[in-house]
Amino acid sequence: MPDPYAPKEAITHGDGGPAALAIGEAESLERPPGAGPGGAPTGKPRSLWSDAWHDLRRNPVFLISALIILFLLVIAVWPQLIADGNPYRADLAKAQAGPEPGHPFGYDTQGRDVYTRVVHGARASITVGVCATAGAALLGSLLGGLAGFFGGWWDTLLSRIADIFFGIPVILGGLVFLSVVTSSTVWPVVGFIVLLGWPQIARIARGAVVTAKQNDYVQAARALGAGNGRTLLRHIAPNAVAPVIVVATIALGTYISLEATLSFLGAGLKPPTVSWGIDISAASTSIRNAPHMLLWPAGALSITVLAFIMLGDAVRDALDPKLR
Template identity: 65%
Template sequence: MPEPTVRSHPEEPQPVPSGAGAGTAAPAPAPAPEDPGAASPKEAAPAARPRRRGAHRRRRERTRGLWADAWYDLRRNPVFTVSALLILFLLAVAVRPELIASRDPLSCDLGRALGGPAPGHWFGFDAQGCDVYTRTVHGARASIAVAVCATLGTALVGGVLGGLAGFFGGWADGVLSRVTDVFFGIPIVLGGLVFLAMVRAEGIWPVVWVIVALGWPQAARIARGSVITVRQNDFVQAARALGAGSTRILVRHVLPNAVAPVIVVMTIALGTYVALEATLSFLGIGLRPPTVSWGVAISEASDGMQFRNAPHILLYPAAALSVTVLAFIMLGDAVRDALDPKLR
């Protein structure tokens, strides 16, 4: 009788003998006992933390600079979008008015004086028989050109003088402060009337020069205050401690961080200067015929009898002037909100 085989590991299954039948199945291995202290497969590795939506975008926002952050905010501001598109349209009309008004603004027919709207003449005719629509479109060139040139000149003169006085201080700062106080005491309309009455020159440049001569103190005071604020920052003191010269500090560190308030003020001043040109032309001391501008058109339509008989000669150029001023002011407000960190 054969002796029984002794198993060294009872839990291990025995191999099936080669002589066993094909239909005989091997016994299933016994399940290993569970260790109560072992972690389950689901608990073995911590679950992956879900990626927060917008985390990458927030990291990009933190790495943006002042101007990139301002542009990011402006693109999402509907006020900026509407005002910028309107201003681009007005600039295109000022550069190429013949694109939407092919007639000559100086071609008039007295037989149609104060006539109402007609086919091809949707705004009617003025007191000289000129097409109101054509003169309104062509008037954008002179009015916007005066405002843009005056704004650039005011920002350049006032920004340079105010920036230098605020950076170097001393007697230059004191002299500039007293000069700006004197200019602030002169009303810009009254000063323009006196100056233009003495010059008696035609064209847009006398009006531009008088606006620059009387408007630069505002830009100078804003630039001076902004430069004084930036000059006290730690990065300016660090650059000076590292041996950087005054010119390098002013150009590389102070001006890029101090120019934002000047840009905001000058953007709003664009609309103010459009209205100022119209005011001086309305008083008969700014632009004069044959120059075509909104102020000249409003001045020619200021007769009460003509306005009662043909109100369209005043309404259309006045509406164009109002829309332009509103667009520039809206643009300035949007730029101010984007560049002012206190409003975020």
């Protein structure tokens, strides 16, 4: 029987009994994170972003949604890759005709190829979603970040202005605001969505900045003489941007569906712009005679919105330490 007071080296000799396993387990528990055998460091500890990317690469929801979004972005930029037809070309002799070789989605009420219009419609819808999200995220992050950092009257003023915008019904506001716009481009719709979308992101950014500026590293930076600009940009912003990215990613899908809703009601994009919302509105009166006119653009819209929402959920799970 081994002497319990013998040195560790004397106990660990042999072919690896219970004592050797216990000592190895104790050494692994005493070893600091990121250190290898003997306490030697194996590399730098991973940051929040490295951990998030490590989790995202192994998340099937993220991979599937990212592939769908990548495909949509490619056809939005180069729709000719999979649809070389003209979305405006009409043949009234084939109005509301069903699928046929070379035209798998059939024709609409004016004899235009539904497949070509669905592919080309991705450009307008995704352009509105991406540009509106970028504008709302930049404006909301700027105003909310400044309000959370400086506080005082600026914070109170921003909160009251945000409350006013929160009280405006989105659909009703869009009908009123866009009814006086005669442009058929996407920019009036983008501007309206940014106008009503920034308060939500501003509140998220304000809360994140208020939380981040209370951390010890911010107090240390101030004690070392860092000014407001350096403290905000170098120490607070990188640690407060994660919630904004999560909310903006989820909101992107919502903005695409909002554009389609406004276009369906006749207040969003207007012909001759090719849009899923416009095609859904035109097909709503012929759903009994030609349901294919409605199903294909509505299906493309649903898949796009779902992909962005799934991507936002995956990013939220990866960036939120509480969900790990």
